[in-house]
Amino acid sequence: MATLNDYLLVSGLLFTIGFAGVLLRRNIIIIFMALELMLNAANLSLVGFSRFHVRAGLPDYNAQVLVFFIITVAAAEVAVGLAVIVALFRAKQTTHIEDLNSLKF
């Protein structure tokens, strides 16, 4: 039987994978996908806590509503972020972040 710790561990490892992607990859689209992975890791731990906090025989639905809001915000964020990436690609013809250094001090 799976315990809460198992779900938290999977969620933490998923977050770590996303974190590694953001730190190590140099392609801006893949960095964006890794960001999505991190958001989903947070969602997984919230759903896990919701299931293990039972009140009157029901899971805690406040957490599930929060996850619903996070999914909505993440979808909006993806739309805007990809529009930014397309605009950036039009200006610079690259998605490699080391070529995007005009703000660098």
Added chain:
Amino acid sequence: MLFFGVMVIVNRSPVSSALSLVVCFLGLAALYISLDAFFLGVIQILVYAGAVMVLFLFIIMLLDLKAEQRRKFNLIPMFGGVVVIVLFVKVLLDVCYGFQGGNAVFPALHSDGHGDTWEVGMALFQQYKLPLQMIGALVVVATVGAVLLSKRELK
């Protein structure tokens, strides 16, 4: 699921990364369903594996990205990144194994006969009316912003 999560960041070609991400999201949806969150599982498949991934693949094909060429690595940032990640995993393991409440097995559920979607809907439309409206406004703003950003030149 974790394997495909690793494949997302290991693959060189963005298209195979995106397809691994789809499988990873499907695995997450299965985990939600195993946690009795049926509504969120379905939403995860529809929104992430459907809409968001189509958007990603569309952009990748629009920009016509090739597999990344092997460039010379900057060793110092790479090393720093690996160190940060190793420390992060260590903290994660410490927290998970030191957390006593985490050893609980599944508490029994006795549903009142309504089902998951009904409960989430009641919470959304009664307790969280105002946040729901704000999310609606946010989505409208994001749509307008995305359209504006993708115009060729601003008038």
